[in-house]
Amino acid sequence: MPDAIEDIDRRLIIATQAGLPLVPRPYHALAEQLGIAPADVQARLAAMLATGIIRRIGAVPNHYALGYRHNGMTVWDVADDRIDALGAQVGSLSFVTHCYRRPRRLPDWPYNLFAMVHGRDRSEAEAHAAAIARLLGDACRSSDILYSSRILKKTGLRIAG
Amino acid sequence: MAHETGAGDVTLDEADRALVNALQGGFPLCDEPYRAIAETVGLGLTEVDVLNRLQSLLERKVLTRFGPMYQVERMGGAFVLAALKVPEPEYERIAGIVNALPEVAHNYRREHALNMWFVLATEQPEGIAAAIAKIEAATGLPVFAFPKEREYFVEMKLHA
Numbered sequence: 001m002p003d004a005i006e007d008i009d010r011r012l013i014i015a016t017q018a019g020l021p022l023v024p025r026p027y028h029a030l031a032e033q034l035g036i037a038p039a040d041v042q043a044r045l046a047a048m049l050a051t052g053i054i055r056r057i058g059a060v061p062n063h064y065a066l067g068y069r070h071n072g073m074t075v076w077d078v079a080d081d082r083i084d085a086l087g088a089q090v091g092s093l094s095f096v097t098h099c100y101r102r103p104r105r106l107p108d109w110p111y112n113l114f115a116m117v118h119g120r121d122r123s124e125a126e127a128h129a130a131a132i133a134r135l136l137g138d139a140c141r142s143s144d145i146l147y148s149s150r151i152l153k154k155t156g157l158r159i160a161g
Numbered sequence: 162m163a164h165e166t167g168a169g170d171v172t173l174d175e176a177d178r179a180l181v182n183a184l185q186g187g188f189p190l191c192d193e194p195y196r197a198i199a200e201t202v203g204l205g206l207t208e209v210d211v212l213n214r215l216q217s218l219l220e221r222k223v224l225t226r227f228g229p230m231y232q233v234e235r236m237g238g239a240f241v242l243a244a245l246k247v248p249e250p251e252y253e254r255i256a257g258i259v260n261a262l263p264e265v266a267h268n269y270r271r272e273h274a275l276n277m278w279f280v281l282a283t284e285q286p287e288g289i290a291a292a293i294a295k296i297e298a299a300t301g302l303p304v305f306a307f308p309k310e311r312e313y314f315v316e317m318k319l320h321a
Contacts, residue, residue, distance in 0.1 A: 013231060019219075020228035022212050024193055042190045045229065049187075053235040057228065059184035059215075065171050065223040066181070073271065073278070084311065091313030099313035102242065105305050109275065114242075114307075144273070152268035152277070153260040154225050 008036065009053070012044055020057070064151075068118040070125040072145040074132060075111035077104070082139040083113055089135055090115050095128045110142060171221050176204050180214055184227065239286040240266075242307040243293065244275040245300065252276075258299045264292040275305060 011034055021029040027045075031038040048054040063071050078086060083101055090113065091099035098116040115132060119125030129145055173181070179202045189197045195215075196208040206214075218224045233240050247255045252270075259265055259279055268279035281292050293304045 013229075013236075016228050017231065018228070019226050020188070022195075022216055022227075024195060024208055024212070026194065027190070027192065038192070046190055048229070048231075051235060052232055055230045055232050056186075057188035057190075058186060058230070059181060059218075059224045059227045060230070061181055061185070062222055062225050065221070066173075087311065087313040100309040101311040101313070102307040102309055105307070108246075109305060146271040146273045146275075146278070148269040148271050148278075150270040152256050152270055153265060153279070154267040 006044075008034070008040070009044055009048060012041065012048075063118055067120045070119040070122050071148045072117050072119070072125045072129065073148070074115045074117055074129045074143065074145050076113040076115070076132070076136060076143045077110045077141040078113045078136060079139045079141075080112070086136055086139055087113055090132055093128075093131065093135070096132075111144065171223055173223065176202070176206055176210070177214060177218065177223070179204060180206070180211065181218065181223065184215075184224075233282050233284070236284070237286075238282065238284045239289045240309075241281045241289050242309070243279055243281055243296075244305045244307070245277040245279075245296075245302050246275050246305075247277050247300075247302065255300050255302070259296060262292060262295065264288060 012030065015030055015033055020026050023029050025038075027041040028038045031041045034041070045054065045057065049057070063069075087099060087101055090096060093115075095117055096115045097118065098114070100114045101112055102114055104110055104112050113136075117125050117128035117132075119128065125145070125147070129143075133140065133143065180198070183198055183202050188194055191197055193208065195211045199206045199208050199211045202211070215224075215227060219227060245255065245259070256268070256270075256277065259277065260268055264281050264283050266280045266282040268277065270276060271278050281289055283289050283292060289306075289308075293306060296302075296304050
């Protein structure tokens with residue numbers, strides 16, 4: 001962890017990375033645990049939200065439990081001179097939860113655009129992929145969908161205490 | 162292939178669904194945030210109901226976690242998607258090796274020649290190369306790393 005992260009933030013991250021306390025006054029509970037004022041806990045969390053160190057505070061759903069059993073990583077080989085304009089459009093589609101440009105790994109992997117889609121059945125996921133294909137048009141040379149079939153691990157980030 | 166998802170058959174009632182949807186937005190930074198969520202959701206939920214239901218949703222693995230979601234890159238760390246081409250007979254053994262590394266934040270089986278996809282999260286950027294080297298040494302397989310070059314959009318927005 002670089003010096004840029006204040007010690008109190010680091011302690012707050014370690015105290016909350018497994019989750020927020022499930023008690024009526026969670027920020028007071030953290031304050032007591034860390035020996036600081038409850039207002040400071042809220043202020044530091046607000047500051048980390050503002051700088052983007054915290055993306056959001058909330059729940060991470062298990063896609064499968066919500067009925068989204070068909071979670072597809074759609075991958076696309078998009079012309080380099082058009083990917084940024086098109087990637088922004090793909091990312092703004094309501095059903096795309098993550099969208100990134102990543103390097104190709106030739107010859108094994110020709111794809112440079114990754115977009116996650118989720119369906120309650122296979123055809124819903126495929127319909128989402130088809131909509132992306134229409135948007136990319138002739139800028140896309142080839143594509144694939146990699147469905148997840150097992151969660152092997154899902155713990156999120158853990159930093160050392 | 163049987164799915165192994167960590168979640169059994171769960172039934173969510175209307176209040177559970179409303180709660181899951183409400184908790185995907187910004188959780189309030191006030192003294193009694195669960196009470197505020199109860200008021201937002203309505204449906205007659207009290208603060209105690211919200212806490213009990215949240216506990217149950219976590220226990221039933223409908224939610225994988227609840228709290229602040231940290232972006233390791235903004236702390237000077239790194240987050241990299243990577244994949245392995247694992248021979249089927251070796252799959253369980255290799256999954257055990259990969260999952261044992263604390264740098265592996267999550268790991269999914271996907272149906273492709275590249276059949277194991279995981280995310281490495283480290284406090285310092287150098288940690289990524291070190292983790293990749295550890296995985297290659299322990300598995301004897303080359304790691305395909307896919308660092309993000311640009312992020313077009315990231316948001317959880319699954320409707321329960």
